[in-house]
Structures are given as C-alpha cells and as structure tokens.
Amino acid sequence: MQWLNRKALMLEQGAIRAMFDRANTMQDVISMGIGEPDMPTPAPVCEGAALAMEQGFTHYTPNAGTAVLRKAVAEKSYIKDLGYDPAKEIIITNGGMGALSLLFLVILNEGDEVLIQDPQWLNYEAQITYCGGVPVRVPASPEHRFEMQPEDIEKRIGPRTKALLINSPNNPTGSVMSPEALKEIAEIAKRRDILVITDEVYNTLVYGSVPCVSIASFEGMKERTVVINSFSKAFAMTGWRIGFAAGPGEIIGKMTECMENFNSCASSVGQYAALKALDHPELSDEIRSVFSKRRELFLKGLDDIPGIKYIEPAGAFYVFVDIRSFGLSSREFCDRLLDEAGVVWIPGSAFGECGEGFARAAYTCGEEKLRKAVDRVEAFCGKISSERGL
Ligand code: PLP
Numbered sequence: 489m490q491w492l493n494r495k496a497l498m499l500e501q502g503a504i505r506a507m508f509d510r511a512n513t514m515q516d517v518i519s520m521g522i523g524e525p526d527m528p529t530p531a532p533v534c535e536g537a538a539l540a541m542e543q544g545f546t547h548y549t550p551n552a553g554t555a556v557l558r559k560a561v562a563e564k565s566y567i568k569d570l571g572y573d574p575a576k577e578i579i580i581t582n583g584g585m586g587a588l589s590l591l592f593l594v595i596l597n598e599g600d601e602v603l604i605q606d607p608q609w610l611n612y613e614a615q616i617t618y619c620g621g622v623p624v625r626v627p628a629s630p631e632h633r634f635e636m637q638p639e640d641i642e643k644r645i646g647p648r649t650k651a652l653l654i655n656s657p658n659n660p661t662g663s664v665m666s667p668e669a670l671k672e673i674a675e676i677a678k679r680r681d682i683l684v685i686t687d688e689v690y691n692t693l694v695y696g697s698v699p700c701v702s703i704a705s706f707e708g709m710k711e712r713t714v715v716i717n718s719f720s721k722a723f724a725m726t727g728w729r730i731g732f733a734a735g736p737g738e739i740i741g742k743m744t745e746c747m748e749n750f751n752s753c754a755s756s757v758g759q760y761a762a763l764k765a766l767d768h769p770e771l772s773d774e775i776r777s778v779f780s781k782r783r784e785l786f787l788k789g790l791d792d793i794p795g796i797k798y799i800e801p802a803g804a805f806y807v808f809v810d811i812r813s814f815g816l817s818s819r820e821f822c823d824r825l826l827d828e829a830g831v832v833w834i835p836g837s838a839f840g841e842c843g844e845g846f847a848r849a850a851y852t853c854g855e856e857k858l859r860k861a862v863d864r865v866e867a868f869c870g871k872i873s874s875e876r877g878l
Contacts, residue, residue: 502614503834511826518831521850553732557762561578577740578740580731592618602651603653606839606842607808624644626640627842652685654685664696716731718730787807795814
C-alpha cells in the first residue's frame with residue numbers, strides 16, 4: 489500500500505537545500521547560497537519578544553494575528569498610504585511563505601494558471617502545483633535584466649489564467665522593476681481581469697536610484713492585488729516566521745479561515761517581536777547599509793575576474809552572475825566551484841530554464857569571507873579558463 493498521495497510523491501528537495509546538504513559534509517566552505525541575513529535579530533526586537541513572554545503573551549492569538557500587529561502593519565508599515573482595513577484586509581502569517589501558501593489554497597481551482605517569471609525563486613512553483621494550480625513561466629532574458637516584459641506576460645494570458653505573480657526586488661536576480669514597467673503590467677491586469685500577487689519581501693533592500701514601489705499603489709490595483717511581505721529579510725528575522733498579506737477582504741477572510749484550520753495563528757511571541765520592529769524602521773536601514781557595503785565590495789571583486797559578468801542588482805542581496813563564457817552548465821560550474829574552491833553558489837538553472845548560464849551568489853556573509861570567496865572564485869575561474877583553453 490502506498491501511504492503517500494500523488495502530490496507528496498511529486499515533491500522534491502530544492503536545489504538550494506541540496507547544495508547546503510552537500511556543503512555541510514565539507515570543511516572550510518564559504519556559503520553564498522543562503523537567502524537570509526546573517527546578522528542577529530536586532531536587540532530591541534528581541535527585547536520586545538522577551539517582554540511579551542514575561543507578560544504571558546504566549547498563547548494562541550486570533551487567526552488573523554493580533555489586532556495590534558494588524559493595526560501597526562496598516563498604519564506604520566510601507567503600505568500605510570494604501571488604507572488597508574486591519575480588521576478585514578490584513579492577515580499575519582508564518583512568514584511570507586505562509587502567506588503565499590494560504591493564498592494559493594484559497595484562490596486556485598484545479599488547473600488554474602499562475603504566471604511566474606523565469607528565472608524565479610523556486611518555491612512558488614511547488615506551492616502552486618501542490619494547490620492544484622499550474623505555474624506558467626514567463627521567460628525573461630539578460631537583455632532585459634531578467635525582468636519579464638509586458639508583451640510576454642500578455643501573450644501567456646489565457647482562459648485559465650487566474651493570477652500573475654511578481655517579485656521585485658527579485659530573487660534570484662536582484663533586479664527592481666521600474667514604476668513604468670509596473671504601470672504597464674497593472675494595465676494588463678486590469679484589462680485582462682487577473683489578480684496580481686506581489687511578493688515584496690526584499691523591498692527594504694534597495695540600493696540604486698530606481699524607487700521600489702508596490703504595484704498595489706497604482707490606480708485601480710489595490711482591489712485586484714495581494715501584497716505579500718515579511719519581517720524575515722528586513723529585520724533579520726527569518727526564524728521568527730512572521731509575515732503578512734494585505735489584499736481584498738474576500739481573499740484575506742478566506743485565508744484567515746484556512747489559517748484557523750491548518751495553523752491556528754502565527755507565533756504569538758514572534759508577532760510581538762514584529763510589532764517592536766515596526767516601531768524601529770531605522771533597524772532595517774542599518775541592515776540595508778550593511779548589505780549595501782557588501783554589495784559594493786563583492787561587485788568590485790567580480791569586476792576583476794576575467795570571464796565573469798553580472799546583471800547589476802539594484803535590490804535584495806543576490807547577484808546573478810553570468811558564467812556563460814566558461815562553457816560549463818551552471819550546475820557543473822557550481823558543483824565544481826563547491827568541490828574545488830569551497831564556495832557555494834546556486835546554479836541559475838535551479839530557478840528556471842532561462843537561468844541557465846548564470847549562478848546566484850548571495851552576499852549574506854561578512855566582508856572578510858566575501859573577500860576570501862572572491863579570491864577563491866578568481867583562482868577557480870582561472871583554472872577553468874586554462875583547462876578549456878579560453
Ligand atoms: N519570497 C521570496 C522571493 C523569498 O526569497 C523568500 C525567502 O527566501 C520568501 C518569499 C519567504 O520568506 P519568509 O517566509 O521567511 O518570509
């Protein structure tokens with residue numbers, strides 16, 4: 489008897505986890521694979537949680553999250569100008585991932601399609617498929633900084649298209665969509681009557697001159713957009729598992745009912761930590777400036793490596809490194825980089841077919857390690873070049 493259902497049998501370990509597992513068996517590895525801030529959660533946030541524990545806020549909260557945190561998200565976070573009703577239009581979730589999974593559970597019927605960029609963070613596909621949906625990839629090219637183009641989106645909209653998912657700043661490319669591009673996409677969504685899901689978990693980590701705006705802020709979009717965000721990246725709070733979704737009351741209400749049945753609520757102590765974080769936006773500015781310095785250092789290091797190019801990232805903490813000149817597949821390149829140089833980068837092909845020829849490097853380690861990683865990558869690239877007569 490097969491105990492597992494077909495969906496479970498289809499689940500596979502993601503390429504990122506697989507790389508970690510391999511790296512964990514090795515000595516002296518520099519990990520540039522991990523997508524989380526490496527610094528500790530800021531002290532005031534931890535103090536907020538400690539106080540909550542002392543005061544006994546260690547029980548179930550309402551399914552949608554505590555009223556105070558929902559109110560704070562509506563009134564103090566970056567979406568405050570959009571006027572969300574904290575009683576009906578905001579839910580606190582187990583991280584951004586928890587928000588996405590609840591959302592897919594309540595919007596997807598069997599066979600409904602969701603448009604997703606290629607290359608793109610892996611987990612969306614698995615979640616959509618598990619919820620009966622069909623992920624439809626919208627190819628993006630290096631010529632367009634790996635940002636999907638409006639005409640390519642529109643071409644893929646059909647009778648089963650329910651939603652378009654955008655993620656800016658982007659994982660894995662670090663690109664930030666311009667307000668003009670978002671406006672064009674918003675027009676398509678309105679014209680073709682589709683829902684937009686905007687995953688904005690990296691929106692505090694922006695370095696260039698392109699302002700990072702939410703597509704929900706464009707005329708007529710709030711009512712057809714679900715904003716996903718979390719405290720994970722902005723406040724180095726990945727382990728606290730607190731995120732939120734803001735969107736039409738009808739959708740958020742059903743997500744809340746799902747939460748009641750599957751999880752009850754997000755962690756109570758985590759919610760008090762998040763409440764404190766919203767009172768201290770300067771803490772996420774400090775994290776941003778650490779990453780900004782590292783970004784500069786790392787890009788400068790890459791500039792000096794013959795054969796290496798990259799898409800200049802304006803956000804998040806990733807660089808999508810162009811390794812096409814070495815003539816190896818991205819998997820071969822990354823496997824050998826780990827085995828022969830002790831550096832973890834993630835093969836671009838793990839993020840979709842269009843990511844082939846690229847590798848994702850996360851500058852989520854300290855400056856000293858970054859310098860060492862650059863030296864190792866340089867020596868490795870030199871070796872590959874001479875081996876292949878480049
Ligand atoms: N969205 C993107 C694009 C991510 O890269 C991640 C994590 O890596 C998440 C969402 C989920 O983060 P969390 O569940 O910790 O909020």
